[in-house]
Amino acid sequence: MEDSEALGFEHMGLDPRLLQAVTDLGWSRPTLIQEKAIPLALEGKDLLARARTGSGKTAAYAIPMLQLLLHRKATGPVVEQAVRGLVLVPTKELARQAQSMIQQLATYCARDVRVANVSAAEDSASQRAVLMEKPDVVVGTPSRILSHLQQDSLKLRDSLELLVVDEADLLFSFGFEEELKSLLW
Numbered sequence: 001m002e003d004s005e006a007l008g009f010e011h012m013g014l015d016p017r018l019l020q021a022v023t024d025l026g027w028s029r030p031t032l033i034q035e036k037a038i039p040l041a042l043e044g045k046d047l048l049a050r051a052r053t054g055s056g057k058t059a060a061y062a063i064p065m066l067q068l069l070l071h072r073k074a075t076g077p078v079v080e081q082a083v084r085g086l087v088l089v090p091t092k093e094l095a096r097q098a099q100s101m102i103q104q105l106a107t108y109c110a111r112d113v114r115v116a117n118v119s120a121a122e123d124s125a126s127q128r129a130v131l132m133e134k135p136d137v138v139v140g141t142p143s144r145i146l147s148h149l150q151q152d153s154l155k156l157r158d159s160l161e162l163l164v165v166d167e168a169d170l171l172f173s174f175g176f177e178e179e180l181k182s183l184l185w
């Protein structure tokens with residue numbers, strides 16, 4: 001956002017650990033999509049957002065997701081560790097990129113919010129082991145997520161609170177529609 005009236009990260013009510021990560025990344029101000037999306041997502045609104053490539057969409061969903069999870073852990077009743085956030089992406093490469101970005105933003109709160117990419121190249125057994133630890137956020141392609149749901153290595157029904165469908169147009173054009181439906185309905 002080039003406008004001097006832009007709402008800076010420091011005025012979004014973010015956890016200082018997230019602000020520190022943003023500073024370390026050298027981001028002095030939010031991009032337009034971040035400025036618009038983050039406050040609404042923090043209010044708990046459902047969003048459908050569209051912006052050109054490279055406009056910072058990953059952080060636009062990752063920052064509020066991390067903030068909401070941190071806030072819940074800091075202020076809510078103590079609840080069992082569970083997968084509360086799911087990020088669906090169309091390809092393994094995008095899963096890697098999304099996880100890497102989320103992980104960078106979670107650098108200073110990695111103990112409180114754990115993020116796992118189930119589409120990483122490891123075998124299914126290693127992924128099951130990761131899922132047994134109940135990471136707070138799981139990133140993956142629909143086919144991989146569905147396969148873990150079917151094997152019961154991933155359970156979302158009673159715990160999922162935050163869902164991101166990243167690159168939704170690609171996800172649908174890759175023919176994931178049926179998998180997405182079985183996942184989400």
Ligand SMILES: Nc1ncnc2c1ncn2[C@@H]1O[C@H](COP(=O)(O)OP(=O)(O)OP(=O)(O)O)[C@@H](O)[C@H]1O
Nearest residue numbers: 026027028029030031052053054055056057058059
């Ligand atoms: N507020 C910001 N200030 C400066 N750089 C930023 C900011 N937010 C994100 N970036 C950087 O912009 C680049 C693009 O971000 P990102 O990959 O999230 O964009 P995207 O919109 O998701 O792109 P794509 O559609 O290709 O996935 C990354 O290198 C990221 O580190």
